[in-house]
Amino acid sequence: MNKILEVKDLSVSFDTYGAEVKAVRGVSFDLEEKETLAIVGESGSGKSVTAQSIMRLIQMPPGKFVNGSILFNGEDLTEKPEKQMENIRGKEIGMIFQDPMTSLNPTMTIGKQIAEGLIKHRNMSKKEAHLKGIELLKLVGIPTPEVRINQYPHEYSGGMRQRAMIAIALACNPKILIADEPTTALDVTIQAQILDLMRGLQEETGTAIILITHDLGIVANMASRVAVMYGGKIVETGTVDEIFYHPKHPYTWGLLGSMPKLDIEEEELQVIPGSPPDLADPPKGCPFVTRCPYAMSACTKQMPAYTNISDTQKTACWLLDDRAPEVQIPESAIVGGSEINA
Amino acid sequence: MVTYILKRLGYIILSLFFIITITFFLMHAAPGGPFASERALTPAIEAQMNEAYGLNDPIHVQYLDYLVSAFTFDFGPSFKYVGQEVSDIIRRGLPYSLVLGLEAMFIALAIGVLLGVIAALKHNRFGDYTAMIIAVLGISVPSFIMAAVLQYIFAIQMQLLPIARFETFAHTILPAVALASTPLAFIARLMRSSMLDVLSTDYIKTAKSKGLGQRVVTYRHGLRNAILPVISYIGPLVASILTGSFVIEKIFGIPGLGNEFVVSVTNRDYTVIMGTTVFFSVLLLVSILLVDLVYGLVDPRIKVAAKGDKG
Structure with a gap:
């Protein structure tokens, strides 16, 4: 190509x-x-x-x-x-x-x-x-x-x-x-x-x-491919399948979790709490840090570099660092068949 | 379309009726009369004059006479200038005011629109500030000062143009510029703000995204949309500018129509007041109608004909 x-x-x-x-x-x-x-x-x-x-x-x-x-x-x-x-x-x-x-x-x-x-x-x-x-x-x-x-x-x-x-x-x-x-x-x-x-x-x-x-x-x-942007940066990029089925960035999880689901009964629609950063004074570290449920001290200090997940998928998140704790993808962000084909 | 215009003409006649009525009663409510002057007339003569001009009739009879004369556009003789018909007075002054007014309209529109567009394109830069300084000056300097300044610079100091009177084209330049300065400034400001609005719209982005050059985008896509507010301002402007300006005419010694408006009121010259008022109103109402029709041509969203046909 x-x-x-x-x-x-x-x-x-x-x-x-x-x-x-x-x-x-x-x-x-x-x-x-x-x-x-x-x-x-x-x-x-x-x-x-x-x-x-x-x-x-x-x-x-x-x-x-x-x-x-x-x-x-x-x-x-x-x-x-x-x-x-x-x-x-x-x-x-x-x-x-x-x-x-x-x-x-x-x-x-x-x-x-x-x-x-x-x-x-x-x-x-x-x-x-x-x-x-x-x-x-x-x-x-x-x-x-x-x-x-x-x-x-x-x-x-x-x-x-x-x-x-x-x-x-x-x-x-x-x-x-x-x-x-x-x-x-x-x-x-x-x-x-x-x-x-x-x-x-x-x-x-x-x-x-x-x-x-x-x-x-x-x-x-x-x-065919997706780039996820947040706070003026691309935080994750990959093929559609990778982004929907194997997302690695908590913001992507949040986005996927906010999709209304037909097969699960939900009282309320899921949201990502908080609001995006002020880009007149952007944070030094990861822009998502204030809304990220997994934020660590490293996240506030420096923007993480991209980690190559596969040939096509790249993610910028400290969770992918060797020293970071193991975090499981939240259940809300797991995509079933129903909404993809919606 | 025809129905619409007929309907609008109907409204014009209705408006005229109200204007005439209000003018008539205001005129009579004002103290004094056409024959009140420094040199007091003997009561006998005054009574005779009043009788001759129908001023002794009951007010409602006078009012009906007025209505009839107004709608036949026959305003009768002037009370003050013996032997002169009102229509003569208007016909005498109008050509001067018309030429001057048209010239001023042209100056105000051409330069006003140009300044506005420049200001918008050079938003917050030198061109914008220069254009807006000119506009603010034009609005805030009264026309009689503008006239005197122009006379001083161009007629006295530079000796380029005649200082007063109305004989050749050169004579008309200074009064036309003085008359144009306020509407020019107003149009420039109007044009600037509406052009700024238009330049930030999505369809200007669309036009740019097609690869059109800056000039084509501004003139083909911007100007036509931005000029709409200016068009609606032209209606009342035409009427007021074509009927002359008392101040400018006095300063430049021009025997225009503006003078008659003012003098007729101070003279309580009832027939002339009525004549000039009706003349001005007709001009105003017709030019507003024309502006509305032009608006429909410029902006296809305004369907003049369809609205008229339905309602």
Whole structure:
């Protein structure tokens, strides 16, 4: 498999009044051709900032790259001039945002919004782009695309808008599609349709997908590999099977434990108590230490290094150190069959 | 669409009715009358004058006469200027105010929108501060001071432009700039804040993620959405700016319409007051209607026709 994207030790900060918020603190991962990598984590874990950094969509200032590189086809995207970035965006990397209600321009027809990228990157005429737009709308499952293409976003339902967003993002056959919580704002039945659509299109076009989500059900359905982010760092990464069946990090346990289960009767939904760290003043050690039931003194002092569990799984936790006490994975985090296939 | 416009026209007539009624009774509630002047008339003459102009009729008769004359746009002769019709007075002043007003509108819109966009794009940087200093000056410096300063710099010191009167295009520049300064500043601030809002929206991110350049993103995706609040401000602005400004006209010696508004009130020149009021109101109400129609064109979410057809 070929790596098409390598993120190495990426750190992104935001200058705010009085403090520098370190949103992403040394994140490394690769993306291989045609695979789906899920980045999971709760709000504020840095997953969206990571994704938008790849596209260079972070406003700079206040945002800035502190460290690291993003290698796409061997070129570092963090150092590319803005003009050259324009030829990457839309053409090589497409992006879908969380809320389809706000991610389309309300005063422009869907057709024009699809055509823009085609005209810019594929040198199409307006007419060609219009016809290609109809084709794309048909591809993403919009009925009567000849009519719909001339409509405005407010004439579309939420699900249809997200379909139109997918059509925009995939218009120029990008090598990578970044989907930043693509189904969070949609209701559950539509979610499944959109995910099916994305999977189908991936098979057809061979696009690699970076899927950002906090919904582990979606991860199980879509991804081949998973990176778990917490406090601006990747705390654990591995294949879907490894993350679901052999998780090693207490935060991953917590996430798995918070999934509602159908086969066990629960009085209340499980949560991870506490809240994520303040990234304006990030902890010196492991960011999860304040919420971790297994925290030790070492955890507060230094961030643990990655331990290679297998060729594909890496975990950053002091519990994996030889000197640490043996800890059993809590029962709540043991995944049965039911929720994976949900 | 047609139903909608007809309905709106109906509302305009209703509003006019209220405006005329209120103006009429306010006018008569104010002490004094058109024939009260320093040089007292003999009671006999005054009685005769009142009789001739219908001021001796009971108030409700006068009111009905007024309504009729207002709705036929025939306001009759001025009480003060013998032999002059109200419509003559308006027709005489309007061309000056119209030219000046249109020029000022153009300056205010073009420069105001430009300053606002620059300020938003250079948010919290030098360009932003410069544009906002200009805007704050424009809002806080009264137009008569602005006018005097402009006259001093450009007419007296630099001798570039004529200081007053209304003869050539060069004569119109200073008063138009002075007249434009406040709305210009207002539009710049309006444009800046709405552009800042728009630039932080998701669809601007979408536009960038398609690989569009900064300029295309700003103008094609940003401007059209950000200009909506400015469009709604244009409605009342058109009416007030086209009917002239008393202060600017006085300073620059321009025989415009703004003067008539003020003088007619101090003169208690009932027919002229009514004429100018109705004229201003019609202009205001029609320009608000036009703005609403334009709004529907710019923002497809506002369906002018559909709303009108349903209700």
